Amino acid sequence: MSVEFDFSGKVVVVTGASGxxxxxxxxxxxxxxxxxxxxxxxxxxxxxxxxxxxxxxxxFTDEAEVESTFEKIVADHGQLDALVNIAGTWKGGTPIDETEVGTFDMLFNVNLKTMFLASKHAIPHLKETKGAIVSTSARASLEGGKGDGPYRAAKAGVRLLTETIAEENNGVVRANAIMPSVIDTPQNREAMPDSDHDTWVKPAEIARVIMFLCSDAADVTSGAAVPVYGEA
Incomplete structure (x- = not known):
C-alpha cells in the first residue's frame, strides 16, 4: 500500500537537517x-x-540564535505549521564513573537542549496554526544500558518533554516523539560493517512516520512515543 501526503501551503522546520x-x-x-x-x-x-x-x-544550543532563526523563518514565510526536531548525536563507550563531564554536557546540549529551545520558540507560532511537533527520542531511552548512560538519559528527557508539551498545549499544538534504533546510514554502515544491515530502518521509512504525525491523519495523537526501529 502506497501512502501519499500533501503539505502544500504548510511551513515545516527541520533541525539537524545537514545529517x-x-x-x-x-x-x-x-x-x-x-x-x-x-x-x-x-x-x-x-x-x-x-x-x-x-x-x-x-x-540550536544558543537561545538567541534559535529565537532569531524562528523570527526570520516566520518573517520569510508568514507562518509555522510543524517543527521536526532531528538534531542529535550519540557517543558512548565508557561507564558513568569514567565519563567526562564535557561528554555529558555535549550529549544533553545536542540531544535535549536543542529540542527544548526549538520547541519553546516554535510553540507560540504553532499555536496560531494548530501545528505539530515531532521530536527524536530513541529506543535506548526506554532502559539503562552499559556505556552510554548520558545519551540514554538525554533521549529519555526528549520523551518526557514531549509528553509535557502535549499536556500543556492539549487541543492546540500536538507533540509526539519517535524512537529509532540503529538507522541505515552510510556512517553507521562504516562504523558497524559486520552488522545485519538488512534489519536497519532506512531514513525514508522514518520520514513517512514523521509526516504522518504532522498530518491531519494524526489529529487525535499527541504525547505519544512511537517506535520506528523495525527489526533493528
Missing amino acids: ALGSTVANEFAKAGATVCAADVVEPESGTLTAGVHFYEGD
Whole structure:
C-alpha cells in the first residue's frame, strides 16, 4: 500500500537537517509540497538538500540564535505549521564513573537542549496554526544500558518533554516523539560493517512516520512515543 501526503501551503522546520536523517526528512516534506526550512549548525554538503529547501544556519544550543532563526523563518514565510526536531548525536563507550563531564554536557546540549529551545520558540507560532511537533527520542531511552548512560538519559528527557508539551498545549499544538534504533546510514554502515544491515530502518521509512504525525491523519495523537526501529 502506497501512502501519499500533501503539505502544500504548510511551513515545516527541520533541525539537524545537514545529517542523513534530517536531510531525508526535509527532502520528503519538500516532495510533499511543504515549504521546508532546514536548520543546522553546519551547512549541508552540496546536493544533500533538494532544490527549493530553504537553509537556515544556526546553533540550536544558543537561545538567541534559535529565537532569531524562528523570527526570520516566520518573517520569510508568514507562518509555522510543524517543527521536526532531528538534531542529535550519540557517543558512548565508557561507564558513568569514567565519563567526562564535557561528554555529558555535549550529549544533553545536542540531544535535549536543542529540542527544548526549538520547541519553546516554535510553540507560540504553532499555536496560531494548530501545528505539530515531532521530536527524536530513541529506543535506548526506554532502559539503562552499559556505556552510554548520558545519551540514554538525554533521549529519555526528549520523551518526557514531549509528553509535557502535549499536556500543556492539549487541543492546540500536538507533540509526539519517535524512537529509532540503529538507522541505515552510510556512517553507521562504516562504523558497524559486520552488522545485519538488512534489519536497519532506512531514513525514508522514518520520514513517512514523521509526516504522518504532522498530518491531519494524526489529529487525535499527541504525547505519544512511537517506535520506528523495525527489526533493528
